[in-house]
Amino acid sequence: xxxxxxxxxxxxxxxxxxxxxxxxxxxxxxxxxxxxxxxxxxxxxxxxxxxxxxxxxxxxxxxxxxxxxxxxxxxxxxxxxxxxxxxxxxxx
Numbered sequence: 001x002x003x004x005x006x007x008x009x010x011x012x013x014x015x016x017x018x019x020x021x022x023x024x025x026x027x028x029x030x031x032x033x034x035x036x037x038x039x040x041x042x043x044x045x046x047x048x049x050x051x052x053x054x055x056x057x058x059x060x061x062x063x064x065x066x067x068x069x070x071x072x073x074x075x076x077x078x079x080x081x082x083x084x085x086x087x088x089x090x091x092x
Contacts, residue, residue, distance in 0.1 A: 005052075005060050009045070009067055016041035016071045020078050035079050042071050 017023040019038035021031050
């Protein structure tokens with residue numbers, strides 16, 4: 001199966017949800033959280049969003065927008081104020 005742009009976004013979506021503690025970590029089969037990794041995934045998707053602006057099909061742009069919105073809303077929900085101290089792997 002040849003990967004598509006949607007597949008790439010979906011990989012980051014899953015990675016972000018795992019980092020936010022919204023999905024089981026497939027490597028450990030446990031819920032883990034990492035504010036640093038969640039922020040990294042969101043930053044990568046923000047870069048993709050900026051660099052691909054105007055070059056995506058409507059379904060690709062919509063999926064990227066929805067993924068970013070979902071991850072950002074969940075980030076705020078899970079970690080609140082980004083300046084709040086947080087230890088990687090700590091459960092909120």
